[in-house]
Amino acid sequence: MPILRSSPPSPFGRKVKIAAAVLGLSDRITVEMTDTKDPHDTIRQQNPLGKIPALVLDDGRVLFDSSVIVDYLDHLAGGGKIIPAGPARHDALRLQALADGIMDAALLQVYETRFRPEDKRHPEWLAYQADKVARGLASLEADLPAPVTPDATPNVGQIAVACMLGYLDLRFDGAWRASHPKLVDWLAAFETAVPAFDTTRPPAA
Structure with missing residues (x-):
C-alpha cells in the first residue's frame, strides 16, 4: 500500500489527503507522520529535497510534490475526476x-x-x-x-x-x-x- 509522508499542519499534505478522499482512495493509502526537521527521518532519502508530501509507491518509487501526487491519484481513479479534461x-x-x-x-x-x-x-x-x-x-x-x-x-x-x-x-x-x-x-x-x-x-x- 502506498505511503503518504506528511504531517497534519501541512496544507500541501492536506491537499493530497482531500484529493484521495474525494476520489475514494483514502483506504488505499497509509499516512505516515514525518518530521522534516529531523535529520534521521527517512524523508531525506525518499525525497532529496526533504519536503512533504511525498508518496512512496509499492515499487519503491517516490512521487513529489503535491501537484504530481494529486495528478497520480486522479490517474489511479480513472482520470478526469479532479483534473478535468478539455478546456x-x-x-x-x-x-x-x-x-x-x-x-x-x-x-x-x-x-x-x-x-x-x-x-x-x-x-x-x-x-x-x-x-x-x-x-x-x-x-x-x-x-x-x-x-x-x-x-x-x-x-x-x-x-x-x-x-x-x-x-x-x-x-x-x-x-x-x-x-x-x-x-x-x-x-x-x-x-x-x-x-x-x-x-x-x-x-x-
Whole structure:
C-alpha cells in the first residue's frame, strides 16, 4: 500500500489527503507522520529535497510534490475526476498554481519567524511574501473559483484554494477573513460539500 509522508499542519499534505478522499482512495493509502526537521527521518532519502508530501509507491518509487501526487491519484481513479479534461483542465491547474503559490509565500513567512532569531529577521522579506499573499487573495476575491456543491467532485484548484485558506486560518489567525467576505462564504460552502475538509483539519497551533 502506498505511503503518504506528511504531517497534519501541512496544507500541501492536506491537499493530497482531500484529493484521495474525494476520489475514494483514502483506504488505499497509509499516512505516515514525518518530521522534516529531523535529520534521521527517512524523508531525506525518499525525497532529496526533504519536503512533504511525498508518496512512496509499492515499487519503491517516490512521487513529489503535491501537484504530481494529486495528478497520480486522479490517474489511479480513472482520470478526469479532479483534473478535468478539455478546456477546463488548465483553468483548474492555474487555480491550483495560484493557491499553491500563496501557500508557499505563507509558509516562508512562518519559517522566517520560526527559524530565525528576532534580531536576524528580514522585515522586507516578510513584507515581500505577505504582499504575494495579499495580491493572491485579492485576485481570488475578485474572481471567485466556481462554488463546490455536494453533488459534484471538486477539482484540484478548488481543493488547493480551500487548503490554502485553511492554512491561513491555522497560522495567521484567520486575518484574511475580514477583507474577503466572498472567499469566506466560498470556503463555508466548500466545507459543507466536502466532508474531508473537516476530517483533515489540523489541530490548533
